[in-house]
Amino acid sequence: MTVKLGLVGTGTVGGGCIDILKNHREEFKRHYGIDVELARVCSRNPEQAIEHGVEDIFTQDFHDILDDSDIDIVIELIGGTTVARDVVLGALRAGKNVVTANKALMATHGEEVMRTAEEAGKEIAFEASVGGGIPIIDPMKHSLIANRIDSVMGIVNGTTNYMLTRMAEDDMPYADVLAEAQAKGFAEADPTADVDGLDAAAKIAILASIAFNSRVTIDDVHAEGIRNITPLDLEIAKDMGYCVKLLAHAHRTEEGIDVRVHPTMLPLSHQLATVNGVYNAIYVVGDAVGETMFFGEGAGSGPAASAVMGDVLEVARHLQAGIPPFVGCTCTDKLPLVPMEELKTKYYIRFAVADRSGVLAAMAGVFASHDVSVHSVIQRGKKDGNSVDITYVTHTAREKSVRAVLADIAKLDDVLREEPSVIRVED
Amino acid sequence: MTVKLGLVGTGTVGGGCIDILKNHREEFKRHYGIDVELARVCSRNPEQAIEHGVEDIFTQDFHDILDDSDIDIVIELIGGTTVARDVVLGALRAGKNVVTANKALMATHGEEVMRTAEEAGKEIAFEASVGGGIPIIDPMKHSLIANRIDSVMGIVNGTTNYMLTRMAEDDMPYADVLAEAQAKGFAEADPTADVDGLDAAAKIAILASIAFNSRVTIDDVHAEGIRNITPLDLEIAKDMGYCVKLLAHAHRTEEGIDVRVHPTMLPLSHQLATVNGVYNAIYVVGDAVGETMFFGEGAGSGPAASAVMGDVLEVARHLQAGIPPFVGCTCTDKLPLVPMEELKTKYYIRFAVADRSGVLAAMAGVFASHDVSVHSVIQRGKKDGNSVDITYVTHTAREKSVRAVLADIAKLDDVLREEPSVIRVED
Structure with a gap:
């Protein structure tokens, strides 16, 4: 049996999939007995189809793929939550298996997609939606399932990791690094999804759902980005033995699931601290396995196509062996979410304040009034000579208390000179 | 359908499996619909069975498990290649699926085990044989199969990684570190398998077979251990921007498979360089995915049991769904092995030599006579005042030429004061 593939989307990742099929189709047959054939390709852009030499099987209408009874697996690589949703749900309802790289779709409409797949008795696979080429969803759904995660x-966002690495290593301000990332093609013209943590929020929603067997959507994830991070913060962090990463968190706590994205100070000895540039890594702790980490390229044609085609070959193997659809939705529990205000962690807070007597005492009073206990204070003069940077690291405190501290300090008369930098500290 | 398990071996890993089943059996049912029951336990040691509360299902004769027609999956955790081979082959022939953590068996008799499984139409899974709890075999056999690796x-050996870390960080000599590792239970009374690289050789034989779809056995792997490594070498390496790791290598080359285990100098910026202590990590490069790395605890009760039980639950899921055995042997190719003498790499070689004129010139002559081109030479006086350390780093050279250099320098009259340290350099 030859398993027939319908590809929707011929951008970077789609092109990578076409390349893999061209290069390795014979090996897939010889090594694994898996026989796949690219039968149909859909794109809004006929030039891309010609470029990849697939003009003979090309269409501009995705319905041609959904309506083609020969197609066994539909590969959705157009992204977004509108047309992509129609393609994915339509394909499943038309009795086709689906492989997608679409994090936004899975983090927003995951429940609907999983339910539709189960009703249709078809497989849905989405390894490429998180961490590019890094195997993470499959290991969590298989190798690690004996664990309570x-x-x-x-x-999980290469753009911001590249920017933070560049800021830290080359002392470049945010705006310059963003412009460079855009020039290099690492960041979009509208960088919002990356720099505000929304891309990472979608990915951690997907991982949290799998890890905790409880549905988490992108709207459940508190997301803060890196716009307020300065090279000075990175320098101070380094002096304290830390690096700063835009980290996506998902923790199981007694109160429920704690899931969030924000800049995070990590000890330089942490395994994630050496993950630099456009690389991604996902660190997973299970009750039996202990600490594990999965590292690799988080984006790009080859890595993402590796993950997509891994899924395609797995589904094709199931089809050839006559295996019924394999893993349905595993969100069998309904765990509560911990509200962000209830978060308990340590905080790094840098204030640029007026350089005059009484300021430090007034600020200390505010911290005390909200029961936020301070671990250390560092004062450094600013170059302008009129203001100083005062950096606090707190003991473990509650988010809502820290927000109250920030609000009250903002109200102090003629004290603050800039927006404070707030970075949560993971020890 | 309840899938019945027969466990052979109640040591560290077996105990970990019993714990996982006690803690999580209900979750496996609720989340994944997988229902497993520990039906029979075999051990030479009745006290361990009592300790784990399984005396009612205990036997000292593994044939009781092989002959029990109710048992669906046999878990082999006794290790070695004699009784374990009888258990694994016997179980497969008796129509049972097998999960094993046995690297020695798979690296020595892998072909026989795979063939027996295929003939019997049963599954054989061995994730725990490499890297403890780290998912590596399953990701290579599934998520990454679209790649040419x-x-x-x-x-892949936590004992030696602990020892090298301790030597480097605390300037302790080999013998002291070994004694400490033995006292802490990280090293066996007879440490040969670990310190001579044989354990790592078995593991890389398994990984190479999967990566290159070509059978590699432990006898194919050139193995050197860490007995000759001194803190001085680690210090010099660090000054040069390198660390030293006992690295298991498997590379695809134009001449064939290059597979070997030996101490290796790695740049400090390499992702493997920060893997310290008893941790393991496996770095995999594929043509589409690029660089990936899998990190975690390489040994111990919980991590190894996590991998074993991941396999058990996967096989149980297949049995419940009526799925025929899944992946047979994938060693469909017969690639040649590159003989060690033909290896081309860079070398770090430290000689302790007599401190007198003419020595350096004589040695330079030997390097030149074998066409081994030297990149750098560092000379440092020894504390005894009578000898000096001369450290060469070569350009890429052939192993047989370097061996000829070593042999000729050993023959120089009254020059060498100690065995030279030879560490291959990976850039």
Whole structure:
């Protein structure tokens, strides 16, 4: 049996999939007995189809693929939650298996997609939606399932990791680094999804759902990005033995699931601390396995196509062996979410304040009034000579208390000179 | 359908499996619909069975498990290649699926085990044989199969990684570190398998077979251990921007498979360089995915049991769904092995030599006579005042030429004061 594939989307990742099929189709047959054939390709862009030499099987209408009874697996690589949703749900309802790289779709409409797949008796696979080429969803759904997963922390956005690395290593301000990332093609013209942590939020929603067997959507994830991070913060962090990463967190706590994305200070000895540039890594803690980490390229044609085609070959193998659809939705529990205000962690807070007597005492009073206990204070003069940077690291405190501290300090008369930098500290 | 398990071996890993079943059996049912029951336990040691509360299902004769027609999956955790081979082959022939953590068996008799499984139409799974709890075999056999794997490099022996870390960080000599590792239970009374690289050789044989779809056995692997490594070498390496790891290598080359285990100098910026202590990590390069790395605890009760039970639950899921055995032997190719003498790499060689004129010139002559081109030479006086350390780093050279250099320098009259330290350099 030859398993027939319908590809929707011929951008970077789609092109990578076409390349893999061209290069390795014979090996898939010889090594694994898996026989796959690219039968139909859909794109809005006929030029891309010609570029990849697939003009003879090309269409601009995805319905041609959904309506083609020969197609066994539909590969959705157009992204977004509108047309992509129609393609994915339509394909499943038309009795086709689906492989997608679409994090936004799975983090927003995951429940609907999983339910539709189960009703249709078809498979849905989405390894490429998180961490590019890094195998993470499959290991969590298979190799690690004997564990109660307690924690998932990931550097899952290559753009911001590249920017933070560049800021730290080359002392470049945010705006310059963003412009460079855009020039190099690492960041979009509208960088919002990356720099505000929304891309990472979608990914951690997917991972949290799998890790805790409880549905988490992108709307459940508190997301803060890196716009307020300065090279000075990175320098101070380094002096304290830390690095700063935009980290996606998902922790199992007694109160429920704690899931969030924000800049995080990590000890330089942490395994995630050496993950630099455009690389991604996901750190998973299970009750039996202990600490594990999965590292690799988080984006790009080859890595993402590796994950997509891994899924395609797995589904094709099932079809050839006559295996019924394999893993349905595993969100069997309904765990509560911990509200962000209830978060308990340590905080790094840098204030640029007026350089005059009484300021430090006034600020200390505010911290005390909200029961936020301070671990250390560092004062450094600013270059302008009129203001100083005062950096606090707190003991473990509650988010809502720290927010109250920030609000009250903002109200102090003629004290603050800039927006404070707030970075949560993971020890 | 309840899938019945027969466990052979109640040591560290077996105990971990019993714990996982006690803690999580209900979750496996609720989340994944997988229902497993520990039906029979075999051990030479009745006290361990009592300790784990399984005396009612205990036997000292593994044939009781092989002959029990109710048992669906046999878990072999006794290790070695004699009785374990009888258990594994006997179980397969008796129509049972097998999960094993046995690297020696799979690296020595892998072909026989795979063939027996295929003939019997049963599954054989062995994730725990490499890297303890780290998912590596399953990701290579599934998530990464769309790739041509070009390289696998692993820190796959926790004992020696602990010892090298301790030597480097605390300037302790080999013998002291070994004694400490033995006292802490990280090293066996007879440490040969670990310190001579044989344990790592078995593991890389298994990984190479999967990566290159070509059978590699432990006898094919050139193995050197860490007995000759001194803190001085680690210090010099660090000054040069390198660390030293006992690395298991498997590379695809134009001449064939290059597979070997030996101390290796790695740049400090390499992702494997920060893997310290008893941790393991496996670095895999594929043509589509690029660089990936899998990190975690390489040994111990919980991690190994996590991998074993991951396999058990996967096989149980297949049995419940009526799925025929899944992946047979994938060694469909017969690639040649590159003989060790033909290896081309860079070398670090430290000689302790007599401190007198003419020595350096004589040695330079030997390097030149075998066409081994030297990149750098560092000379440092020894504390005894009578000898000096001369450390060469070569350009890429052939192993047989370097061996000829070593042999000729050993023959120089009254020059060498100690065995030279030879460490291959990976850039």
